[in-house]
Amino acid sequence: MKDEPGTVLLFILPPSSFILLKERHMISTTTSLIFLSCSIGFLVFMVLLAWIGRVPIKYNLRNIIVRWPINLLVAIAFTVVVGMLVFMLAFVNGMYRLTAGSGHPGNVIVLSDGALDEVFSNLGYRDVSKIELNNLVQTDDRGRKMASWELYMINNQPIPNAVKGGRHNRFLQLRGVDDPVTSGEVHGLTLYEDGKWFSAAGVEEVDKVNPAAIRDLTVAVAGDFADPMGTGPLVAGRRVFGSRTKQTLGQAVLGEGIARELGQDQKKATLKIGDTFDIGPKQWVVVGIMKSAGSTFDSEIWVKRDYAGPLFGKTGHSTCVLRTADAASAAQLATDLTTNYKESAIQATVETEYYEKLNTTNLQFLVTIAIVMFFMSIGGVVGVMIVMFAAISQRSKDIGILRIVGFRSWQVLVSFFLESLLLAVIGGVIGCAVGSLGNGYSATSMVGGGGGGGKSVVLKMSVDTSILMLGMLFALVMGCVGGLLPAIFAMRVRPLESLR
Amino acid sequence: MQKLDDLLLALLENPLNVVFVGVLLLVVVLCVAYFQQFLFILKNLSRNLVRSIMVSIAVMLLVVVITLVWTVTAALDQVTQEKSKDFKAIATERFQIPSQMPFSYERELSEGAVRRPGDVTPQDSMSWSFYGGTIDKEHLTRENIVFFFCMEPKKLLRMENDKPISMMDDIDQLSTTDLYLLEKACEEMEKDPRKVVIGVTRLEALKKRVGETIRISSLNYRGIDLDLEIIGSFPKGRYGQSAVMNRRYLNNALDAYNRDADKTGTPHHPLSDKSLNLMWLRVPDTKSFSQLAEQIEGSDAEGHQRPSPFAAPAVKLETASSGIAAFLDGYRDLLWAVSYLLVPSILATMALVLACAISIGVRERRTEMAVLKVLGFGPNHIMSLILGEALLIGVVSGLVSSALTYAIFNWGFGGVNFPIAFFPTFLVPGDALRWGVTVGAVTSFIGSVIPAWTARSVKVSEVFAKVA
Numbered sequence: 001m002k003d004e005p006g007t008v009l010l011f012i013l014p015p016s017s018f019i020l021l022k023e024r025h026m027i028s029t030t031t032s033l034i035f036l037s038c039s040i041g042f043l044v045f046m047v048l049l050a051w052i053g054r055v056p057i058k059y060n061l062r063n064i065i066v067r068w069p070i071n072l073l074v075a076i077a078f079t080v081v082v083g084m085l086v087f088m089l090a091f092v093n094g095m096y097r098l099t100a101g102s103g104h105p106g107n108v109i110v111l112s113d114g115a116l117d118e119v120f121s122n123l124g125y126r127d128v129s130k131i132e133l134n135n136l137v138q139t140d141d142r143g144r145k146m147a148s149w150e151l152y153m154i155n156n157q158p159i160p161n162a163v164k165g166g167r168h169n170r171f172l173q174l175r176g177v178d179d180p181v182t183s184g185e186v187h188g189l190t191l192y193e194d195g196k197w198f199s200a201a202g203v204e205e206v207d208k209v210n211p212a213a214i215r216d217l218t219v220a221v222a223g224d225f226a227d228p229m230g231t232g233p234l235v236a237g238r239r240v241f242g243s244r245t246k247q248t249l250g251q252a253v254l255g256e257g258i259a260r261e262l263g264q265d266q267k268k269a270t271l272k273i274g275d276t277f278d279i280g281p282k283q284w285v286v287v288g289i290m291k292s293a294g295s296t297f298d299s300e301i302w303v304k305r306d307y308a309g310p311l312f313g314k315t316g317h318s319t320c321v322l323r324t325a326d327a328a329s330a331a332q333l334a335t336d337l338t339t340n341y342k343e344s345a346i347q348a349t350v351e352t353e354y355y356e357k358l359n360t361t362n363l364q365f366l367v368t369i370a371i372v373m374f375f376m377s378i379g380g381v382v383g384v385m386i387v388m389f390a391a392i393s394q395r396s397k398d399i400g401i402l403r404i405v406g407f408r409s410w411q412v413l414v415s416f417f418l419e420s421l422l423l424a425v426i427g428g429v430i431g432c433a434v435g436s437l438g439n440g441y442s443a444t445s446m447v448g449g450g451g452g453g454g455k456s457v458v459l460k461m462s463v464d465t466s467i468l469m470l471g472m473l474f475a476l477v478m479g480c481v482g483g484l485l486p487a488i489f490a491m492r493v494r495p496l497e498s499l500r
Numbered sequence: 501m502q503k504l505d506d507l508l509l510a511l512l513e514n515p516l517n518v519v520f521v522g523v524l525l526l527v528v529v530l531c532v533a534y535f536q537q538f539l540f541i542l543k544n545l546s547r548n549l550v551r552s553i554m555v556s557i558a559v560m561l562l563v564v565v566i567t568l569v570w571t572v573t574a575a576l577d578q579v580t581q582e583k584s585k586d587f588k589a590i591a592t593e594r595f596q597i598p599s600q601m602p603f604s605y606e607r608e609l610s611e612g613a614v615r616r617p618g619d620v621t622p623q624d625s626m627s628w629s630f631y632g633g634t635i636d637k638e639h640l641t642r643e644n645i646v647f648f649f650c651m652e653p654k655k656l657l658r659m660e661n662d663k664p665i666s667m668m669d670d671i672d673q674l675s676t677t678d679l680y681l682l683e684k685a686c687e688e689m690e691k692d693p694r695k696v697v698i699g700v701t702r703l704e705a706l707k708k709r710v711g712e713t714i715r716i717s718s719l720n721y722r723g724i725d726l727d728l729e730i731i732g733s734f735p736k737g738r739y740g741q742s743a744v745m746n747r748r749y750l751n752n753a754l755d756a757y758n759r760d761a762d763k764t765g766t767p768h769h770p771l772s773d774k775s776l777n778l779m780w781l782r783v784p785d786t787k788s789f790s791q792l793a794e795q796i797e798g799s800d801a802e803g804h805q806r807p808s809p810f811a812a813p814a815v816k817l818e819t820a821s822s823g824i825a826a827f828l829d830g831y832r833d834l835l836w837a838v839s840y841l842l843v844p845s846i847l848a849t850m851a852l853v854l855a856c857a858i859s860i861g862v863r864e865r866r867t868e869m870a871v872l873k874v875l876g877f878g879p880n881h882i883m884s885l886i887l888g889e890a891l892l893i894g895v896v897s898g899l900v901s902s903a904l905t906y907a908i909f910n911w912g913f914g915g916v917n918f919p920i921a922f923f924p925t926f927l928v929p930g931d932a933l934r935w936g937v938t939v940g941a942v943t944s945f946i947g948s949v950i951p952a953w954t955a956r957s958v959k960v961s962e963v964f965a966k967v968a
Contacts, residue, residue, distance in 0.1 A: 070859055077852040091837070107857045114719040119598065122722075122770065154597035155828065156816075168818070172596055176731065280595040281814070312596045313774075313813050345722075365834075368918065373840065375565045379849035382558035383856050386551055390860040405570040443833040456830035 007108040056402060063391065070387055071423055076323055077383040078427020078475055079434060086435025086463060086471045088369045091443060093467060094459040095362045099447055102295040103352035105327040106138075108334045110320040111489050112343035117448070118152040121318040128320065128344045136333040137322045140185055146323035148183035151176035151305045153312055155279055160265045171260070171456055172279060175297075176305030176314075178254065184290075185448045186323045188298060191253065195273055195288025198251035202304020204285065205246045209284025249276060250307055253288040256456030257298035257442070279303075280311050294449065296355075299457050358447040358455070377478050380427075384420050384482030392416065392490045399490055400498035403459065413491035421476065428475025432468050439463040513930070517668050520934045527895075541888045543786070548861070555857045556893055559940060560901035562850045566939055567845060567905045567932045571916050575926045580825040589789055590823045591779040591796060594814035598630075600774030603751060605810060609779045613795045613809050620791040622781035626655040626667040632752050633716035633725070634828050635706060643705045646716065648699065650747040653689035655696075657682050667780055670738055670927075685732030697732040701740035701914070701924075721771055724753045736914025741924045750775065750933035781817070793817040812829075817961055827921045847943055854947030858890050862951045870953055870963035883956035889946030891941055898940020902932045 064071050078091035110131055111477045115121035141145050155172040162168045177183040181196035184190065191197065212234060256263070262277050263270040271277065279301065292298040304473045309315055324330045330350045337348035349357075392399070399412055407415075447453065512518060531538045545552045552634050592599035610625035629650035636644045657666045657679070664679050674682065684695065689695045698706070708714060713729045726749065734742055754775060756767045783789045796817045799810025808814065828835070848879045862869075869882055906928045909916055914924035 054515050070856060072857070073852050073856045077849050077856075080845050080848050080852070084842060087837075087841065093832070112722070114634070114637075114717075114722070116645075116719070120720060156592075156597050156599075157595070157597050167829055168822050170829055171826060233572055286950065291545055313593075313600070314596075364919070373725050374568075375561045376846060376849055379562045379846075379853050380824055382554045383853045384862060385851070386856050390864070394864075434582075445834055446830040 006305045009229050021170075029067045035363070037405040054407065055414045055418070056407060057415070057418065060415055060422070063395070064419065064422065067391065068295065069182075069470070070390075074380075074383045074387050074423050075427040075430070077380050078478065081373070081474050081478070082378045082428045082431025083434035084376065084431075085369075085474055086371075086432055086467055087438045087461075089458075089467045089470065090435065090438045090461040090463045091367065091445070092362055092365050093464065094461045095365070095447060095457075096359065096446055097462055098294060098296060098298075098457055098459045099355040099358050099362070102297065103350075103355040104186075104323070104332050105350070105352050106324050107186060107351035108324060108330050108337070108348050109351045109354045110322065110323045110337060110346050110348045111318070114349050115347070118319050119154055123151070123317045123344070128317075128341075128346060130343060131320060131337055131341060131346070131348075131433055133324060133334060134322070134336065136324045136329045136336070140182065140286075144179075144182060146182060146186050148181065148186040148321040148323075149178045149305070149317050150319040151314055151316070152322065153308070153314060153317045155312065157279060160278070161239040170261075172193075173300045173455065174279065174308055174312075175300050175302050177302055178305055180302060180304075182246070183302070183321075186321050187297065189292060189295075191288040191290055197255070198253060198287050198302075198304055202251050203248050203306040204251055204287075205248055206285070207246065210296060213364035240286070250277070250279070250282050250284040250303055251287045252277075253290055253302040254285040254286055255290050255292040255298040255300045257292070258301055259286070259289050260442075261299075262379050262459070279308075282311060293462065296358075296455050296457050299455065327352075339351050361446055361448045373421075375476070377474065380424075380475075380478040381482040384423060384479060385486060387423075388420050388483055388486030389418065389489065392486050392493070395471075398494050399493045400495040404491075404499075409491045413487045413494070415487075416490040417480075417483050417487040420486070421479045423484075424475045424479025425472075428472045431475065432471045435471060436463045436468070508930075511575045514934075517931060517934050519527070520937070524937070536873045537885065537888070540947060541571045541885060541892055542863075544865075544885070544889055545893060551861070552855055552893060555853060556897045558853045559850055559894055559897035559943070560904075562846050563898050563901035563936050563939055564905050566846055567928060569838055569843055569846075569903050569933055570918055570935055571909075571926050571928045571932065572918055572920070573835060574834065574929065575923070576828060576920070579923075580627070580828065582819060582821050587783065588787070588820040589781045589783055589792060589817050590820050591815055591817050592777075592823070594816040596796075596813070599777050600771070601776040601778075601810075601813060601815065603627075603629075603776045604773075604778055605784045605815065606779065608809055609781070609796065609815070609912070612781065612792050615795070615809075619795055620788045620790065622782070622783060624655075624782040624958070625665060625748060626651060626780040627776060628778045628780070629747055629750055629775050630720070631716075631718060631724075631745065632720050633718040635708075635714050635716060637717040643707075645719070646702055646706060646743050648696065648716075648743045648745045650745050653686040653746055656744055657686050659683055667782065670741075674735065681732055682734070687747045688731050689744075692729075692730050693746035693752070694727060696728045696730040696743060696745040697734060698730055698737050698743040699734040700739040702743060703730070703733055719768070721750070721754070723769065724750070724757060726750075726753060726880075729883040731928070737910075737925055737927060738915065738923075740914055780820070789819065791816075824921070831920060847939065850939070851947040854890055854894065854944050855951065858886065858948040858951040859954075862886060864953045866958055866963050867957075869958045871935035873958065873960050879956040882958070883952045886955045887948055889943065890944040894940035894944025894947075895937050896940070898936035898938070899933065901940075902936025905936075906930070906932050928934075 110128070111118065111121035132145045138146045153174040153176065155174055156169050157172050159168060159170055168326070185198065186433050257272075259271045260269065263275075265277070266275070268275075271286050271289075273286050273288065276283050277286070278284070284301075284303070290297060290302070292300075306315070322333065324333050327350070334348040334350050337346060341348075402412060402415075403409070438461045442458055443461060444456060444458055446455065447457055512521070526691075593601050604638045606627050610622065610627070612619065614621055630647060631650050631931075632645065632647040634640050634645050655667050657664060657668075657671055659665070659679075662873070664674075664683075666672060671682070672679075685695070685697050698708070703709065706714070706732060710730050710733055711726060715725060715727050717725045728745065736742060755767055756774050758772055761768050781792065783792055793816075796808065796810065796815055872882060873879075909928050915927045917925050919925075
């Protein structure tokens with residue numbers, strides 16, 4: 001509930017929940033409008049009835065308090081269901097935000113024709129270098145075309161010191177780029193202050209102690225080191241030093257998420273600049289950390305394409321991302337390249353559309369959540385029904401007296417209906433609060449277009465106003481469905497018969 | 501009847517299920533032995549039939565969700581669990597995904613790169629190449645795309661002494677008719693490499709039928725477009741979306757492409773040296789696996805080097821479970837949340853609904869319980885009656901629900917359709933019956949234990965004082 005702490009109380013204003021459903025393609029516009037109008041109209045009607053008409057609200061409130069143990073059970077059931085709904089939607093919302101935050105509306109992503117994902121794209125079949133010469137592609141301050149030429153690779157890397165019985169390998173996403181500065185500009189990525197993009201060669205040389213030539217001097221007393229040759233590294237209580245050789249390390253720039261993940265291998269919170277790690281057969285040094293939170297680049301390692309590609313038997317490019325002035329120019333460029341570029345078969349897509357296509361996995365999760373929540377909600381509905389039916393059968397004399405003292409049957413209906421709604425609201429509010437605890441948590445997941453491939457991503461779960469309102473609306477719908485039938489039974493109780 | 505037999509056999513495969521059936525039989529015997537009490541419990545449940553039915557429906561629906569969730573997670577657990585005997589090892593390119601090795605590796609890998617006396621040879625092997633394409637290049641959609649596994653048809657299925665032999669998982673679980681048809685199709689594919697087998701679900705998406713011919717414009721092997729004849733299909737379920745062709749057809753097409761390239765002086769196909777995606781090698785035990793890994797990777801557990809015959813690209817050998825676990829790594833948080841948040845939430849909801857119903861039932865019948873006590877029923881007897889009511893409703897609902905889930909999803913939909921990694925569908929296992937009953941029993945017990953204790957503690961004097 002970091003966004004707006006008070007929004008949980010706005011349960012009678014559910015429009016944004018419909019917007020959420022609409023955005024996630026769960027319901028059509030017509031359905032959402034009908035559903036929205038009916039729900040708002042119904043809720044307003046119920047509140048007005050209670051306000052204008054003589055409905056024994058205090059009587060219902062007192063009953064809820066008097067019968068608190070059983071009502072508490074129902075409220076807990078609502079809390080569990082709504083809390084789970086909010087939590088799961090926070091996960092999917094995090095995925096949507098991630099894909100939405102990864103694309104720039106002015107960018108056009110170019111892949112080889114027919115490639116469903118970057119990992120299957122190969123722009124090396126024929127010459128595609130001229131695509132960046134299109135007039136719509138912008139030029140940067142240095143007078144260079146804002147074209148990011150990239151080679152996307154997935155590396156299957158053994159995990160150092162893997163736990164027995166646990167996973168032994170992890171997939172690392174590598175993006176080999178030609179010019180990291182331009183690529184950073186095109187993708188809108190910058191580095192944290194102490195970092196730098198990798199050099200033109202993409203490698204650096206460091207001193208390395210040659211283990212084969214180590215001559216160690218063992219010192220009798222720990223801490224009292226005889227070190228006539230200068231400084232050597234301290235290994236297991238002994239000062240060792242030997243002939244030094246030069247070692248070539250690849251330079252890498254890491255996304256924040258993958259830096260944290262790789263840091264765990266070395267028992268650190270995150271890898272920092274200067275730390276080394278392995279990719280494939282080589283060792284790499286971190287030269288920069290990208291400010292990449294909230295995008296798919298958060299899970300990527302950027303390296304020099306010319307250096308990394310051949311290590312994995314890859315040449316050429318998989319992807320080219322071109323920056324245009326605005327969204328309209330990007331759409332124009334995408335159409336132009338796809339239809340008119342004859343040098344090689346390519347497909348150009350506006351980057352935001354490309355990332356929208358990666359939402360297929362999200363949609364799959366969303367549909368699953370909808371099905372699971374439907375079944376779980378039956379539990380809540382049955383809980384309310386059981387309690388309300390029992391309440392009515394036990395309070396039939398009360399109902400009779402209410403009718404005799406002048407309350408009409410519809411007022412009794414509203415009274416009992418509001419009682420079940422109140423239970424739903426209590427459970428819903430607590431459920432929203434419990435589910436909101438997931439807000440901000442990091443989680444790994446996959447995003448993909450459903451045609452193979454996909455990207456492993458680190459996302460931040462996000463609870464927003466729409467989700468909270470959807471949670472409250474869900475609780476209200478459960479309360480309505482569960483409370484309506486018992487309320488109708490209450491309305492039909494005959495006063496004289498009930499008092500016999 | 502065949503399906504019912506399959507279900508029973510599947511159920512009895514697991515020793516836990518045998519124990520479960522034993523416990524169930526014991527319960528039935530107890531019901532018969534204490535028939536009067538059993539009838540009394542049934543009468544009590546039928547007194548408020550609406551409430552009993554509502555609770556039963558809620559439990560059944562929640563058991564459906566739990567069964568479906570556990571179907572997916574149990575299957576993933578099973579494939580990622582290390583086996584110690586008769587398992588498959590996967591040889592792939594050491595560092596890159598997707599793995600792309602030269603096809604020249606195939607022979608040496610299938611022999612386990614044997615070079616020294618005492619080296620291990622795999623019991624069986626299977627090569628995999630992936631060829632993807634569309635039947636409508638101009639209007640590319642998910643529906644008109646098909647991915648083929650290119651392999652030796654005889655490795656897909658052959659019959660030896662009337663027993664199905666296959667390197668593929670669960671092929672031997674197909675019905676006798678499906679096995680017969682698939683075997684014939686494999687024989688045909690061996691004779692004519694143009695012939696292919698495609699899963700029923702994929703055929704429906706492609707709007708094609710067995711007997712039709714198709715032309716595939718490749719998406720990954722650019723310029724290698726193939727004419728194919730569909731001669732068979734996989735039934736719905738695990739292989740419903742799959743397609744298989746003879747690897748010889750793809751290799752011949754690549755050779756033809758390269759011959760044409762030589763004539764015109766253009767480069768060979770970029771994937772001509774990368775057409776072997778992975779190899780499956782069957783090994784008898786973990787010791788053989790370690791030895792085989794040493795032969796292929798070129799180093800042993802102690803780090804002693806022996807030259808690997810596979811240098812560029814380097815090759816690694818891992819157990820199938822380890823390889824699959826790496827692919828599922830991206831879903832680890834999701835699977836954790838499902839196992840440790842969603843399932844407990846569903847169980848809690850079930851227990852709460854049951855607790856509501858049983859608590860109300862106990863409160864409504866306080867007077868009756870006092871009368872029972874007066875008639876000589878002991879406190880434990882009353883408590884067991886209340887627990888019996890809850891357990892009966894929970895166990896029966898759980899059993900019916902899981903049985904229906906098994907039947908409807910496996911026989912009606914061909915499995916649970918939840919594509920994750922490279923598993924398109926999951927068949928509900930026979931164990932589901934045990935899950936349903938156990939979940940029903942445990943949640944009903946938890947939900948009813950406090951109300952039952954309350955019923956046990958009813959004081960006759962207090963109840964009759966109020967009545968008076």
